Amino acid sequence: xxxxxxxxxxxxxxxxxxxxxxxxxxxxxxxxxxxxxxxxxxxxxxxxxxxxxxxxxxxxxxxxxxxxxxxxxxxxxxxxxxxxxxxxxxxxxxxxxxxxxxxxxxxxxxxxxxxxxxxxxxxxxxxxxxxxxxxxxxxxxxxxxxxxxxxxxxxxxxxxxxxxxxxxxxxxxxxxxxxxxxxxxxxxxxxxxxxx
Amino acid sequence: xxxxxxxxxxxxxxxxxxxxxxxxxxxxxxxxxxxxxxxxxxxxxxxxxxxxxxxxxxxxxxxxxxxxxxxxxxxxxxxxxxxxxxxxxxxxxxxxxxxxxxxxxxxxxxxxxxxxxxxxxxxxxxxxxxxxxxxxxxxxxxxxxxxxxxxxxxxxxxxxxxxxxxxxxxxxxxxxxxxxxxxxxxxxxxxxxxxxxxxxxxxxxxxxxxxxxxxxxxxxxxxxxxxxxxxxxxxxxxxxxxxxxxxxxxxxxxxxxxxxxxxxxxxxxxxxxxxxxxxxxxxxxxxxxxxxxxxxxxxxxxxxxxxxxxxxxxxxxxxxxxxxxxxxxxxxxxxxxxxxxxxxxxxxxxxxxxxxxxxxxxxxxxxxxxxxxxxxxxxxxxxxxxxxxxxxxxxxxxxxxxxxxxxxxxxxx
Numbered sequence: 001x002x003x004x005x006x007x008x009x010x011x012x013x014x015x016x017x018x019x020x021x022x023x024x025x026x027x028x029x030x031x032x033x034x035x036x037x038x039x040x041x042x043x044x045x046x047x048x049x050x051x052x053x054x055x056x057x058x059x060x061x062x063x064x065x066x067x068x069x070x071x072x073x074x075x076x077x078x079x080x081x082x083x084x085x086x087x088x089x090x091x092x093x094x095x096x097x098x099x100x101x102x103x104x105x106x107x108x109x110x111x112x113x114x115x116x117x118x119x120x121x122x123x124x125x126x127x128x129x130x131x132x133x134x135x136x137x138x139x140x141x142x143x144x145x146x147x148x149x150x151x152x153x154x155x156x157x158x159x160x161x162x163x164x165x166x167x168x169x170x171x172x173x174x175x176x177x178x179x180x181x182x183x184x185x186x187x188x189x190x191x192x193x194x195x196x
Numbered sequence: 197x198x199x200x201x202x203x204x205x206x207x208x209x210x211x212x213x214x215x216x217x218x219x220x221x222x223x224x225x226x227x228x229x230x231x232x233x234x235x236x237x238x239x240x241x242x243x244x245x246x247x248x249x250x251x252x253x254x255x256x257x258x259x260x261x262x263x264x265x266x267x268x269x270x271x272x273x274x275x276x277x278x279x280x281x282x283x284x285x286x287x288x289x290x291x292x293x294x295x296x297x298x299x300x301x302x303x304x305x306x307x308x309x310x311x312x313x314x315x316x317x318x319x320x321x322x323x324x325x326x327x328x329x330x331x332x333x334x335x336x337x338x339x340x341x342x343x344x345x346x347x348x349x350x351x352x353x354x355x356x357x358x359x360x361x362x363x364x365x366x367x368x369x370x371x372x373x374x375x376x377x378x379x380x381x382x383x384x385x386x387x388x389x390x391x392x393x394x395x396x397x398x399x400x401x402x403x404x405x406x407x408x409x410x411x412x413x414x415x416x417x418x419x420x421x422x423x424x425x426x427x428x429x430x431x432x433x434x435x436x437x438x439x440x441x442x443x444x445x446x447x448x449x450x451x452x453x454x455x456x457x458x459x460x461x462x463x464x465x466x467x468x469x470x471x472x473x474x475x476x477x478x479x480x481x482x483x484x485x486x487x488x489x490x491x492x493x494x495x496x497x498x499x500x501x502x503x504x505x506x507x508x509x510x511x512x513x514x515x516x517x518x519x520x521x522x523x524x525x526x527x528x529x530x531x532x533x534x535x536x537x538x539x540x541x542x543x544x545x546x547x548x549x550x551x552x553x554x555x556x557x558x559x560x561x562x563x564x565x566x567x568x569x570x571x572x573x574x575x576x577x578x579x580x581x582x583x584x585x586x587x588x589x590x591x592x593x594x595x596x597x598x599x600x601x602x603x604x605x606x607x608x609x
Contacts, residue, residue, distance in 0.1 A: 037244075137344050
């Protein structure tokens with residue numbers, strides 16, 4: 001268990017949550033109006049918009065290594081621990097960011113954290129940490145760049161405070177569940193059992 | 197590594213077309229309609245850097261991660277820079293080239309003058325610097341951190357300064373935020389400062405691979421070296437901008453000094469920018485047509501019109517004749533300039549703007565199509581203006597009451 005926690009860099013995740021929380025408090029509600037690339041107009045980016053990307057980076061970093069001897073023992077069912085780790089840490093991150101942030105509501109923060117956590121973790125266990133964080137980074141860039149007044153902006157800007165909250169939360173939960181399911185499925189896949 | 201293998205192995209075969217497509221999409225969205233002024237259109241289309249730059253930085257950070265292991269095994273017999281470039285030239289050069297092709301296609305302008313070429317070169321250098329930034333971060337950080345860091349740093353460099361009020365940074369990020377109307381060009385300080393930042397980052401990252409120990413140094417040392425390179429780039433750019441004759445300016449533009457194409461056929465002096473020289477005859481015909489109707493109504497005739505005549509002066513008829521403008525647009529622009537010139541004369545304020553009713557009334561007298569005026573100002577305004585200048589006598593009365601000054605600015609315009 002100790003080895004698994006070390007491999008999964010659980011303490012790094014906790015430390016990152018604390019660091020990002022401090023940065024959120026320091027950044028406050030500082031807002032920057034940036035020109036949007038797709039659809040024209042101007043979009044507002046608050047400091048907290050960047051926090052999910054930082055969180056996604058540490059999720060990818062945590063799942064960078066897999067397939068160690070400790071993880072290969074089916075009796076330990078470490079894939080279930082992985083699912084629990086992502087779920088608990090994402091919940092902790094959403095709660096802490098919502099408390100320390102001053103712009104977004106709990107529902108908005110939860111939507112953003114769940115979305116990036118699920119996407120990054122799911123892609124990382126399938127294609128590696130590089131691909132996992134690249135996909136999330138591209139998603140963040142595209143949603144940043146999508147114009148506020150462009151068609152369907154409320155439903156595309158799922159990582160921005162001005163997106164539709166219910167839609168963002170629905171997408172976040174769906175992607176998060178899919179990400180957890182991917183972890184679950186990958187850990188039960190035949191190659192892992194054969195290795196054990 | 198053979199060229200064909202390098203193109204496939206680095207992912208350039210599919211990534212560069214994506215860069216091109218993104219560049220065209222963003223660029224076309226910004227340059228609508230095209231003015232025909234190459235500098236302005238290229239500067240507007242260069243807005244693609246906001247998205248292309250971070251994408252390229254993130255991708256190179258992702259794909260290059262772990263490559264130092266290959267370099268390490270070859271360093272005893274080859275320069276690290278050569279090993280990197282032989283494998284990575286498809287992305288390092290392909291992405292900037294794709295971006296430049298997208299720029300030219302989106303702008304619909306082939307660079308002809310020095311400033312146009314400088315914009316194209318700066319876009320190339322900026323994307324190249326983003327690619328090198330990704331290569332450097334991939335060496336300095338684990339891939340999970342390098343990718344978002346590369347995208348975020350590129351985004352902060354290319355996008356944030358244009359949204360903030362830091363004058364110096366706005367002159368270091370290849371940003372053409374308010375550039376360029378037909379009367380302006382990018383400031384040489386901004387072009388030079390941005391180029392220095394891009395070139396120093398590129399040469400700095402590539403130069404680090406010249407050191408045989410570079411593929412083996414720890415990540416903290418690599419990160420520190422990268423910080424030094426980036427700091428040197430911004431210090432170098434800042435020194436150049438601060439030491440320029442104009443210094444950094446918020447808008448990072450200067451007045452265009454290109455010689456205009458002028459003609460004085462048909463007793464009307466017409467001066468336009470060189471890119472519009474082919475439309476001088478059209479302009480002259482529209483001015484003559486307007487004059488004919490003005491003279492019939494007792495208005496002063498127009499004797500000279502000029503595109504962007506410099507700092508506004510009383511008595512100058514300022515107009516526009518971009519490539520996309522119809523003859524009705526040109527005629528409207530001439531009449532609007534005539535009205536503005538009269539108002540400046542009447543009020544003594546060169547920045548005074550005529551009301552929609554004044555422009556519409558003058559437009560009806562000058563023969564601007566009613567549909568054109570309705571499109572711009574609405575049917576109610578056109579109807580009200582029609583009542584004011586419904587007959588020649590009424591038009592003359594309206595002209596003397598609303599536009600003519602008390603003799604201080606009399607004479608032809």
